[in-house]
Amino acid sequence: MLSTKNVNKKFGSLVVAEDISLSLPAGVRYALIGPNGAGKTTLINLITGLVAADSGQILLGEGENAANITALKPYQRVKRGLVRTFQINTLFPHLSALESVTLAVLERDGHAHNWWRGLPSFSSAADEAFAILKSLKLEQTAQKETRELAYGQQRLLEIALALATRPRVLLLDEPAAGVPKGESAELFAAVEGLSRELTVLFIEHDMEVVFRFASRILVMVGGRILVEGSPQDIARDERVREVYLGAAHAA
Amino acid sequence: MLSSAVGVLFDGFAYGMLLFLLSVGLSVTLGMMNFVNLAHCSFAMVGGYATVTLVNRFGWPFLATLPMAFVAGAVISLALERTLFKRLYRATDLDQCLLTIGIVFISIAAFAWFYTTEQQSARPPEWLRASIQVGNLNFAGYRLFLIVFGLATTFLLFFFIEKTRFGAQVRAAVDNQRMARGLGLDVDRAFMLTFALGGGLAGLGGALAIEVVGLDPTFALAYLVYVLIVVAVGGLGSIGGSFAAAVVLGISDMAGKYYFPWLGAFLIYLVMVGLLMWRPLGLFGKR
Amino acid sequence: MASVSDTRWRPLEIAFWLCTLLPFALAPNYLSLASQVAITALFALSLDLILGYAGIVSLGHAAFFGMGAYTAGLIAKHYWTEPISALLIAGFISGVLGYALSHVIVRFRHLALIMLTMGFGLLLAEAANSAHDLTGGADGLQGFRVPDVLGFKFDMFGRTAYAYSLAVLFVCFLVCRRIIHSPFGLALRGIRENATRMPAIGAPSLSHLRKAYTMAAVFAGLAGAALTHTTSTVSLDVLSFGRSADVLVILILGGAGRLYGGIIGAVIYMVARDQFSGVNPQYWYFWIGLLLVAVVMFLPNGILGGLSALHKKRQ
Numbered sequence: 021m022l023s024t025k026n027v028n029k030k031f032g033s034l035v036v037a038e039d040i041s042l043s044l045p046a047g048v049r050y051a052l053i054g055p056n057g058a059g060k061t062t063l064i065n066l067i068t069g070l071v072a073a074d075s076g077q078i079l080l081g082e083g084e085n086a087a088n089i090t091a092l093k094p095y096q097r098v099k100r101g102l103v104r105t106f107q108i109n110t111l112f113p114h115l116s117a118l119e120s121v122t123l124a125v126l127e128r129d130g131h132a133h134n135w136w137r138g139l140p141s142f143s144s145a146a147d148e149a150f151a152i153l154k155s156l157k158l159e160q161t162a163q164k165e166t167r168e169l170a171y172g173q174q175r176l177l178e179i180a181l182a183l184a185t186r187p188r189v190l191l192l193d194e195p196a197a198g199v200p201k202g203e204s205a206e207l208f209a210a211v212e213g214l215s216r217e218l219t220v221l222f223i224e225h226d227m228e229v230v231f232r233f234a235s236r237i238l239v240m241v242g243g244r245i246l247v248e249g250s251p252q253d254i255a256r257d258e259r260v261r262e263v264y265l266g267a268a269h270a271a
Numbered sequence: 272m273l274s275s276a277v278g279v280l281f282d283g284f285a286y287g288m289l290l291f292l293l294s295v296g297l298s299v300t301l302g303m304m305n306f307v308n309l310a311h312c313s314f315a316m317v318g319g320y321a322t323v324t325l326v327n328r329f330g331w332p333f334l335a336t337l338p339m340a341f342v343a344g345a346v347i348s349l350a351l352e353r354t355l356f357k358r359l360y361r362a363t364d365l366d367q368c369l370l371t372i373g374i375v376f377i378s379i380a381a382f383a384w385f386y387t388t389e390q391q392s393a394r395p396p397e398w399l400r401a402s403i404q405v406g407n408l409n410f411a412g413y414r415l416f417l418i419v420f421g422l423a424t425t426f427l428l429f430f431f432i433e434k435t436r437f438g439a440q441v442r443a444a445v446d447n448q449r450m451a452r453g454l455g456l457d458v459d460r461a462f463m464l465t466f467a468l469g470g471g472l473a474g475l476g477g478a479l480a481i482e483v484v485g486l487d488p489t490f491a492l493a494y495l496v497y498v499l500i501v502v503a504v505g506g507l508g509s510i511g512g513s514f515a516a517a518v519v520l521g522i523s524d525m526a527g528k529y530y531f532p533w534l535g536a537f538l539i540y541l542v543m544v545g546l547l548m549w550r551p552l553g554l555f556g557k558r
Numbered sequence: 559m560a561s562v563s564d565t566r567w568r569p570l571e572i573a574f575w576l577c578t579l580l581p582f583a584l585a586p587n588y589l590s591l592a593s594q595v596a597i598t599a600l601f602a603l604s605l606d607l608i609l610g611y612a613g614i615v616s617l618g619h620a621a622f623f624g625m626g627a628y629t630a631g632l633i634a635k636h637y638w639t640e641p642i643s644a645l646l647i648a649g650f651i652s653g654v655l656g657y658a659l660s661h662v663i664v665r666f667r668h669l670a671l672i673m674l675t676m677g678f679g680l681l682l683a684e685a686a687n688s689a690h691d692l693t694g695g696a697d698g699l700q701g702f703r704v705p706d707v708l709g710f711k712f713d714m715f716g717r718t719a720y721a722y723s724l725a726v727l728f729v730c731f732l733v734c735r736r737i738i739h740s741p742f743g744l745a746l747r748g749i750r751e752n753a754t755r756m757p758a759i760g761a762p763s764l765s766h767l768r769k770a771y772t773m774a775a776v777f778a779g780l781a782g783a784a785l786t787h788t789t790s791t792v793s794l795d796v797l798s799f800g801r802s803a804d805v806l807v808i809l810i811l812g813g814a815g816r817l818y819g820g821i822i823g824a825v826i827y828m829v830a831r832d833q834f835s836g837v838n839p840q841y842w843y844f845w846i847g848l849l850l851v852a853v854v855m856f857l858p859n860g861i862l863g864g865l866s867a868l869h870k871k872r873q
Contacts, residue, residue, distance in 0.1 A: 098760035112751035452623030
């Protein structure tokens with residue numbers, strides 16, 4: 021569904037992505053793991069177009085019909101179904117949760133350029149937005165301004181915004197970042213509840229979560245993909261253990 | 272033909288040195304804290320009026336007032352920074368603009384009240400104003416003085432920034448403030464001192480400008496545009512950038528006035544717009 | 559189910575607009591001033607669209623105001639004196655200029671943006687100054703008169719002037735109100751709130767901003783044209799940096815992003831300036847400066863923001 025071919029990027033003399041070639045089939049849940057500074061968020065930035073790659077290609081779609089989206093602007097990639105969430109909450113502080121998600125729905129349907137019809141007449145968009153909020157148990161926050169929401173709710177809103185765009189491929193950048201262990205249950209219920217048709221890649225540091233939700237794991241170190249495999253393979257891999265020397269979870 | 276070209280270059284370079292002195296402080300403080308201080312030329316005005324008062328009221332010799340102009344600029348900028356500006360380091364660009372424009376307006380009104388709106392003068396000594404003859408070219412002594420002074424200041428600043436420990440702190444804070452703090456640098460103190468230094472240089476510039484462009488309360492706004500152009504074009508946080516931009520602007524302005532007087536300030540604005548579109552972070556900008 | 563936006567007219571709004579009719583009865587000697595206030599209010603409203611809603615800080619918005627003023631003046635001087643058609647043409651021309659400039663403006667942020675808007679404004683002012691065959695240069699555009707609108711003479715009491723300006727303001731206000739409460743208005747607020755998130759939800763931000771900038775240019779142009787029609791002169795001052803700075807102060811004073819902020823700010827600023835105009839201009843600068851410092855330090859959302867905060871506290 022999503023693949024990259026020989027993507028390279030360096031900032032000055034710092035190589036942040038070296039010869040990244042990966043291929044994510046449709047409907048699979050991938051976890052992207054690696055030590056801090058390995059370039060995981062940068063990879064998401066490269067795939068979504070926030071950062072331009074020095075070389076290489078990014079393709080979206082199945083097999084023969086995969087489209088080369090390397091030249092597309094970020095918002096164009098979103099329109100094709102490639103969506104990401106942010107590690108640090110990147111929300112609309114003074115918009116309510118409902119307004120935020122409704123905006124995403126309106127943009128998706130191409131109604132956001134409409135300046136002559138009032139928002140109330142776009143009730144279907146608002147209804148759909150509300151339904152998305154409800155699916156993430158956020159319906160109570162609908163009328164509250166984003167900046168008034170609890171941190172965990174804001175993380176969920178990040179996902180709600182992404183879902184509103186009807187993604188085919190979803191890249192989650194540390195969805196539970198900053199959320200204490202005890203409160204992250206809802207978040208992961210949400211991740212688990214994502215449609216099976218969706219291809220998901222999530223960056224995560226908590227190995228328990230990784231082993232629970234991912235069917236494939238990508239390990240990234242120093243800008244390169246070290247290894248890719250099933251959770252069991254990765255757990256047994258010597259190189260991975262070396263990289264995680266000192267980490268708590270080695271199965 | 273040639274003599275007029277040399278004359279334009281010479282005058283333009285001198286004017287550029289003046290602009291450099293007026294602008295360098297703003298460039299560095301903008302680069303360090305991203306604080307949009309539109310009141311920077313008010314500091315220049317303070318220095319200018321300090322010199323005027325000392326020369327005309329107290330009979331000081333012109334050159335002796337220059338350190339006082341520096342001190343006046345430094346003190347007033349420090350006072351404002353400690354009381355008002357430091358509360359707005361995290362505020363939006365717009366709020367910083369508005370606050371500092373408010374300070375500008377107040378300063379214009381204050382100086383108009385105390386000194387009237389008339390042009391002020393503070394004459395440098397005769398020997399400084401004499402012109403020097405080289406071949407059939409005439410070089411105005413005061414402009415030569417400006418050039419020498421400007422270059423000396425530039426070298427001193429470069430030395431200070433590159434070779435001293437404090438200079439290293441300033442460079443670190445400009446490059447990456449968060450990192451600098453993380454390394455234990457007292458960024459706030461470094462900024463405070465830099466701000467004072469910048470204000471002092473502006474004050475000095477204001478004093479030196481009297482002989483070239485005069486002084487009246489509207490100076491704070493009239494030269495703000497030029498200073499902003501130098502800073503934006505040169506690149507925030509870059510002394511070299513300010514130098515280059517100031518020289519380019521000074522020479523362009525002189526050349527424009529001499530060769531295309533009907534264009535007026537059009538040329539300068541066009542150059543600025545063009546340069547900014549090509550390099551939005553300025554010629555030597557870091558971010 | 560859930561409502562995203564309440565677009566009904568509040569009683570306070572209706573009362574406000576009814577009050578704008580009061581000057582006809584209660585202050586007949588001040589109708590010329592009232593006309594100026596209405597024009598300035600429209601100008602401030604146009605700035606609010608890009609500053610308060612889309613977040614573009616512009617120090618050169620007078621470029622469009624002046625463009626509209628000169629266009630209207632030139633039409634009246636060389637072609638015909640019917641104002642409404644000239645008004646529409648002036649708005650259109652300003653819009654075209656806004657559209658052209660928007661392609662550059664929307665690509666920049668922070669200092670570069672502020673400088674570019676200022677630069678374009680200064681360029682246009684200089685150009686108008688130099689082209690005195692066309693514009694009259696520093697003397698301004700003279701030698702024309704707009705005698706009437708729709709059959710109503712522009713009398714020296716300013717009755718027709720105020721009615722005209724008020725009507726233009728009200729119609730534009732209605733359109734702005736629609737824009738604010740539309741999906742496009744929500745998108746603009748999204749850009750202001752978090753410009754990074756917008757592309758991530760598939761929004762073509764630059765396209766939205768260009769559109770908003772163009773709309774703002776149209777409204778500013780209409781305001782400028784109305785000024786020409788009600789005063790039968792055009793001076794260079796309509797393009798000046800001072801005018802751009804003034805309208806910015808006015809908008810901030812009233813409160814940006816609140817639809818009525820520009821109008822409230824214009825009323826207070828213009829009335830105050832008229833009252834203090836006899837006094838030394840130095841005083842004026844001093845008090846405005848002090849006001850700006852006070853607003854930024856204590857009332858960051860302007861007067862309307864302060865009132866709304868007070869209202870929330872009471873509840």
